[in-house]
Amino acid sequence: MPADSRKSEAIVIRQTDFSESSRVVTFYTRDFGKVSALAKGAKRLKGAFEAAIDLLNQCQIVFLHKSSTNLDILTEAKLLSRFRATARDVHHYYAALYVAELLESLSEPMDPHPHWYDAAAETLRLLETTADFRITILRFQMRTLDELGLLPDFTQCQCGRLVEDNDQGWSMWIQQGVLLCSECRQIEASTRPLTGRVLMALRLLQTSTVSLAEDQTPSSETLRIIQHLLTALISQILDRRPRMLAYLKF
Numbered sequence: 139m140p141a142d143s144r145k146s147e148a149i150v151i152r153q154t155d156f157s158e159s160s161r162v163v164t165f166y167t168r169d170f171g172k173v174s175a176l177a178k179g180a181k182r183l184k185g186a187f188e189a190a191i192d193l194l195n196q197c198q199i200v201f202l203h204k205s206s207t208n209l210d211i212l213t214e215a216k217l218l219s220r221f222r223a224t225a226r227d228v229h230h231y232y233a234a235l236y237v238a239e240l241l242e243s244l245s246e247p248m249d250p251h252p253h254w255y256d257a258a259a260e261t262l263r264l265l266e267t268t269a270d271f272r273i274t275i276l277r278f279q280m281r282t283l284d285e286l287g288l289l290p291d292f293t294q295c296q297c298g299r300l301v302e303d304n305d306q307g308w309s310m311w312i313q314q315g316v317l318l319c320s321e322c323r324q325i326e327a328s329t330r331p332l333t334g335r336v337l338m339a340l341r342l343l344q345t346s347t348v349s350l351a352e353d354q355t356p357s358s359e360t361l362r363i364i365q366h367l368l369t370a371l372i373s374q375i376l377d378r379r380p381r382m383l384a385y386l387k388f
């Protein structure tokens with residue numbers, strides 16, 4: 139391999155046409171973070187990369203890193219697994235596109251987060267197999283905030299008061315990403331009201347890794363409140379709402 143050649147596992151998170159025959163493919167790579175690479179001949183039926191670089195596929199890629207520009211050159215792509223959109227319904231496909239959007243919009247080139255990559259790969263696998271995408275997506279959003287160092291502490295207020303199940307009057311100060319008890323609530327700040335019950339459900343989703351028993355699964359209303367909270371935090375970082383949110387039905 140040439141000296142500037144790099145190899146990594148990657149997820150295809152974006153595709154754009156570049157010329158009559160070529161595409162620019164954006165990957166989230168396990169070892170290098172976000173990489174945008176020119177895939178020459180990718181639009182030809184029998185191009186060098188065949189169908190390895192379709193959106194949401196996981197592949198092993200080799201690319202030439204060009205430090206002078208943002209665009210690298212893709213030299214090899216071998217398919218590891220294909221995301222099967224038809225395995226479930228269209229909502230699972232939208233959810234997978236949302237995962238790709240979060241990786242694309244919240245990552246930087248050449249800034250690797252291997253745990254985030256692993257979480258994304260696992261999320262895509264779960265979206266193929268689980269009947270309900272909601273808990274899978276809530277967990278991925280929490281993992282994403284955690285990787286960015288922006289996941290709030292959902293267990294206590296800054297004053298030290300711990301959340302309890304029957305508590306009322308909690309709120310999340312979105313701009314600061316901090317949880318406030320009823321005593322510390324900032325009237326003038328943009329906050330979201332939360333109950334102890336919702337916060338306990340959120341903690342359960344955050345800390346449990348296996349699928350929840352039926353009697354542990356939060357109600358649809360609770361899942362919706364948690365989704366609103368997490369997307370408010372993500373939108374605050376992005377300074378806009380992620381596009382795919384319009385298609386995710388919670």
Ligand SMILES: [Zn+2]
Nearest residue numbers: 295297319322
């Ligand atoms: Zn407090």
